[in-house]
Amino acid sequence: MTWIRVASTGDIKEGSGKELNINGQRIALFLSKNRYYAIEALCRHQDGSLAPGKVEGEVVECPLHFWHYNIRTGELLDYMEGVQLNTYPVEIRNNDIYINL
Template sequence: MAFVKVAQRGEIKENGGKELNINGTRVALFYANGKYYAIEALCRHQDGSLAPGKIDGEVVECPLHSWHYNIRTGELLDYLEGVKLTTYKVDVRGNDIYIDV
């Protein structure tokens, strides 16, 4: 694993997200509560991107069918037990944002 520069501060608005393709891996980067979070980008329901989803606290709602995931832990919060998306460590260095993929 290695940290890869993926964005800069200010690119993502508060309670917003952006989908990234890092070496073939689709990752959703979110900015909420003054922190950056990175999780696997695709909802397990029908592979919709979570990046444009509505953020409420640490929860993102999939824009396709309203499945809810915790953006800190990757856990699905409704419908199925034990479903968890991969989370990635985020490091902010100055104005640069890095993700460990």
């Protein structure tokens, strides 16, 4: 695994997300309640990006068809059991955000 600098802390506003493309992987980075989360960016339903979704606490709502995912665990919270997106550890170093891939 490798730590990669992906953004600065000022790049993401509270309660929102940003999609990143890191080595061909689409990852959504979220800031919620002063904590950063990194998760696979694509909803399992129809591959819509979760990054512009509505964030409340540890839950993001896919903007296309309103599926809900826990941004800490990657778990889909409705519709089907056992669906889970990959999550990635996040570290803040000075004002830089790093993700461990």
